[in-house]
Amino acid sequence: MNKFVYMFDEGNSEKKELLGGKGANLAEMTRIGLPVPYGFTISTEACNSYYQEGKSISTEIELQVLDALHNLEEKTGKKLGDPINPLLVSVRSGAVFSMPGMMDTVLNLGMNDETVEGMARLTTNPRFAYDSYRRFIQMFSNVVLNIDSFYFEQFLEEVREEKGYSSDPEMTAENWQEVIKGYKEIVKKHTKSIFPENPKDQLFLSIKAVFDSWNNQRAIVYRRLHKIPDHLGTAVNIQSMVFGNMGNDSGTGVAFTRNPSTGESKLYGEYLINAQGEDVVAGIRTPNPIATLRNEMPEVYQQFVETCHLLEKHYQDMQDIEFTVERGKLFILQTRTGKRTAQAAIRIAVELVEEQIIGKKEAILRVDPDQLNQLLHRRIDDSYERKPLTKGLPASPGAATGKVVFDADEAEALAKDGERIILVRPETTPDDIHGIVAAQATITSRGGMTSHAAVVARGMGKACICGCESLDIDLKLKQFKVGDIIVNQGDIVTIDGSTGEIMFGEVPMIEPQLSDEFQLLLAWADGERKLGVRANADNPEDAKKALEFGAGGIGLCRTEHMFMDAARIPIVQEMILAETYEEREAALNKLLPMQQEDFEGIFEAMQGNPVTIRLLDPPLHEFLPDKEELLVEVTKLQMTESNFKELKDKEQLLRKVRQLHEFNPMLGHRGCRLGMIHPEIYVMQAKAIFYAIANVKEKGIDVKPEIMIPLVGHVNELKEMRQLVINAGLQVMEETGQEDDYLIGTMIEVPRAALTADQIAGEADFFSFGTNDLTQTTFGYSRDDAEGKFLQAYIQNKVLPENPFASLDQEGVGKLIETGIKLGRQTKPGLKMGVCGEHGGEKSSIQFCHDAGLDYVSCSPYRVPLARLAAAQAAIKSEQKQDVNKFQAQM
Numbered sequence: 001m002n003k004f005v006y007m008f009d010e011g012n013s014e015k016k017e018l019l020g021g022k023g024a025n026l027a028e029m030t031r032i033g034l035p036v037p038y039g040f041t042i043s044t045e046a047c048n049s050y051y052q053e054g055k056s057i058s059t060e061i062e063l064q065v066l067d068a069l070h071n072l073e074e075k076t077g078k079k080l081g082d083p084i085n086p087l088l089v090s091v092r093s094g095a096v097f098s099m100p101g102m103m104d105t106v107l108n109l110g111m112n113d114e115t116v117e118g119m120a121r122l123t124t125n126p127r128f129a130y131d132s133y134r135r136f137i138q139m140f141s142n143v144v145l146n147i148d149s150f151y152f153e154q155f156l157e158e159v160r161e162e163k164g165y166s167s168d169p170e171m172t173a174e175n176w177q178e179v180i181k182g183y184k185e186i187v188k189k190h191t192k193s194i195f196p197e198n199p200k201d202q203l204f205l206s207i208k209a210v211f212d213s214w215n216n217q218r219a220i221v222y223r224r225l226h227k228i229p230d231h232l233g234t235a236v237n238i239q240s241m242v243f244g245n246m247g248n249d250s251g252t253g254v255a256f257t258r259n260p261s262t263g264e265s266k267l268y269g270e271y272l273i274n275a276q277g278e279d280v281v282a283g284i285r286t287p288n289p290i291a292t293l294r295n296e297m298p299e300v301y302q303q304f305v306e307t308c309h310l311l312e313k314h315y316q317d318m319q320d321i322e323f324t325v326e327r328g329k330l331f332i333l334q335t336r337t338g339k340r341t342a343q344a345a346i347r348i349a350v351e352l353v354e355e356q357i358i359g360k361k362e363a364i365l366r367v368d369p370d371q372l373n374q375l376l377h378r379r380i381d382d383s384y385e386r387k388p389l390t391k392g393l394p395a396s397p398g399a400a401t402g403k404v405v406f407d408a409d410e411a412e413a414l415a416k417d418g419e420r421i422i423l424v425r426p427e428t429t430p431d432d433i434h435g436i437v438a439a440q441a442t443i444t445s446r447g448g449m450t451s452h453a454a455v456v457a458r459g460m461g462k463a464c465i466c467g468c469e470s471l472d473i474d475l476k477l478k479q480f481k482v483g484d485i486i487v488n489q490g491d492i493v494t495i496d497g498s499t500g501e502i503m504f505g506e507v508p509m510i511e512p513q514l515s516d517e518f519q520l521l522l523a524w525a526d527g528e529r530k531l532g533v534r535a536n537a538d539n540p541e542d543a544k545k546a547l548e549f550g551a552g553g554i555g556l557c558r559t560e561h562m563f564m565d566a567a568r569i570p571i572v573q574e575m576i577l578a579e580t581y582e583e584r585e586a587a588l589n590k591l592l593p594m595q596q597e598d599f600e601g602i603f604e605a606m607q608g609n610p611v612t613i614r615l616l617d618p619p620l621h622e623f624l625p626d627k628e629e630l631l632v633e634v635t636k637l638q639m640t641e642s643n644f645k646e647l648k649d650k651e652q653l654l655r656k657v658r659q660l661h662e663f664n665p666m667l668g669h670r671g672c673r674l675g676m677i678h679p680e681i682y683v684m685q686a687k688a689i690f691y692a693i694a695n696v697k698e699k700g701i702d703v704k705p706e707i708m709i710p711l712v713g714h715v716n717e718l719k720e721m722r723q724l725v726i727n728a729g730l731q732v733m734e735e736t737g738q739e740d741d742y743l744i745g746t747m748i749e750v751p752r753a754a755l756t757a758d759q760i761a762g763e764a765d766f767f768s769f770g771t772n773d774l775t776q777t778t779f780g781y782s783r784d785d786a787e788g789k790f791l792q793a794y795i796q797n798k799v800l801p802e803n804p805f806a807s808l809d810q811e812g813v814g815k816l817i818e819t820g821i822k823l824g825r826q827t828k829p830g831l832k833m834g835v836c837g838e839h840g841g842e843k844s845s846i847q848f849c850h851d852a853g854l855d856y857v858s859c860s861p862y863r864v865p866l867a868r869l870a871a872a873q874a875a876i877k878s879e880q881k882q883d884v885n886k887f888q889a890q891m
Helices: 013-031 044-052 059-076 115-123 126-143 149-163 173-191 199-213 217-226 277-282 290-296 298-315 342-354 360-366 369-376 408-416 430-438 452-460 516-528 540-548 559-563 569-577 581-606 627-640 644-660 672-677 679-698 715-736 751-755 757-763 771-779 783-789 791-796 813-827 843-852 861-890
Strands: 005-007 039-042 089-095 105-109 234-240 251-256 268-273 319-326 329-337 393-396 399-405 421-425 441-444 463-466 472-474 479-482 485-488 492-496 501-504 532-536 554-558 610-614 704-709 743-748 766-769 832-835 856-859
Touching (some): 005 013, 005 059, 013 039, 013 044, 013 089, 013 234, 013 329, 039 059, 044 199, 059 199, 059 234, 089 199, 105 126, 105 199, 126 149, 126 173, 126 199, 149 173, 199 234, 251 290, 268 290, 290 298, 342 360, 360 516, 393 452, 399 408, 408 430, 421 430, 516 861, 532 540, 532 861, 554 559, 554 581, 554 856, 559 581, 569 581, 569 644, 581 679, 627 644, 672 679, 679 704, 679 715, 704 715, 704 766, 715 743, 715 757, 743 757, 751 757, 751 813, 757 766, 766 813, 771 813, 813 832, 813 843, 856 861
Parallel strands (some): 399 421, 421 441, 441 463, 532 554, 554 610, 610 704, 743 766, 832 856
Antiparallel strands (some): 005 039, 039 234, 089 105, 251 268, 319 329, 393 463, 472 479, 479 485, 492 501
């Protein structure tokens, strides 16, 4: 027979998956001798059985529950439903991973018209007894019978007003009896049946309700947000009740062993005298700070402080503790690892090391790398109650407030006057770069996480929301609509780039905080990690920021971003629109010193660290005006028959845009294919790099350039482009009289490159896996289209476990990377390899990169600290796994 039910003294903290977090902790606290009200836990396996049986509790489980109930009755000397000495219990959920407030709880179970009288006699406190009974009816009716609490609250309010009371404590026992009668009428009205009086029926109905709450909407959403598997199920904890509302020598509260906001090593929490647990949470009464309990109940306070120290030392982490005092006696109802802010997580981890409670490796594992985004960007104050207008894709983290502006030129002009601006566009193009630079943040209604706006904003560390399709933007009227709400130019909005939420008006913010503990933790992480961490940076400012955050070099410098400056776009367009080789060469000669200046700034900023420079990657049409907008302009000019020269220029531009139009830009004339057909573009870029090397070296600064050829799919492409770069280098070295050391490699971003990596490695000094495009080409998804149209539905319906553009698809894309690594190193054993897609800043992808044997990851400058921590965690976890495997092999 399977065992589904465990008394508290049968479990321990090791049985978390079976007993849930709450059940395992109750068992552990019972085991170490703390004053825990006795009870039993119905396991997560019982929950899964319940769903397998078609949402029915099997006879086997029912019998085990009744047996455990009998044990509980013997232990407490009370009996469920006994009118003389009634046992009352709580029925609480308890998932493997903490899901606070997501599932359901029933308190005071076992009360009925007979047991309430028994409670009144036993406690000599009829008011307490009837108060407990009305609480039970309301909670049970809401959780089990699905009656909205509003009806009960409304009725209670009416009774209070009728009696002339302002708060519940003024209610007498007789008043509560009147409320109970009214509550039962509400139940009868909504369910067409009377309130269940049999305590065993109450018990099994409540167990079913808790099992059902595993799949309520808020629990499903919470699991999706926190990546908690759906198959785990919840345990149910049945625990004998203790009461904090038995008089002024009783009370209830919640406390943390350290401050969960700051991490300060000081007891933090609150309590209420003569109250039950839900009173603290519900906000009906204002609780007192935990420190004042020292004056109210000095002995209880001292015992509680000692218990907190014991629990923290035992669990080796900050604890979130629920407690009740019943007639001067302390009971611990629950302990769990406390939720905390990023700032607190870092301080607590470091101080626990200093207090010799945990070691450095454990401290590194204690901090979630994703939380570090909170520290590196402004964020919305956690205490602010959000009321979002709408939501788009969270394209770049951070929060910002400003006036809505719909034009890049206006954004730049207003920003110069000191205004804070949020640039709102249907989508952005290179023409909008100055507006993005000037704005606090950018919102687009189209485009995905790799759209122009997203990539540029992330590189700058600015908040950005993309693909917010619910925005109906009218550029002519300078406004956008969300349903019936209209937001005009000049109206103030706030955005959260970490969640994708847009809010009306200004909301309170918290500035980034980089504490000494933060720097110390990252220093410990650097001592553990094996993976190098580089940054994606396209200008000297980003390079400096990357170095400040601890990057060991630049893993991706996207040279096309250097063309996006407002002063350079006309020259780039001149180069693209050139009708002859000579015209194109003239434009390229203007661009060369500009690119050279950028490369010099980046080399100087990186102070001898390696810099990987990718030659031009996107198709040329991306630097030209939008085809549809041009067509409208030409049509208008044709209709007015004015300004003949302007019309001819626009018509010529439209012809060129149509000529360069790509049916599928992702798979079209871009990357090395562009270099093969227009080699003069890559020659200009290579020369700019080599001239920059020469100038920086003359200043006594070391330079380690790595020139990367994008989108190679066949070894012959790399062979030809490699020779082109070498020839350009030789030409510049002959001019400058300098000998330069440099590497030439490629970006592996199409499946064929990974599958023929042994051939490509013969022409490459390094590989860099461009996982963004490799994901697109492997899945056959256009990221912008996928994220805006079907990808979220895929994730919600579990077609895909998660967004493959956010977290690396290890089963598909990962296999191509592993194949590329294996084949590449067969040809060149020491071949340097890294990842430069956005996955280089995501923790589970970084674990994969470590396990796969890559040399480094590269990510946005603002994600470098995250990557440093995640790389250390990957090394520690791999080491722990090896230790376990060795131990098992020896057994």
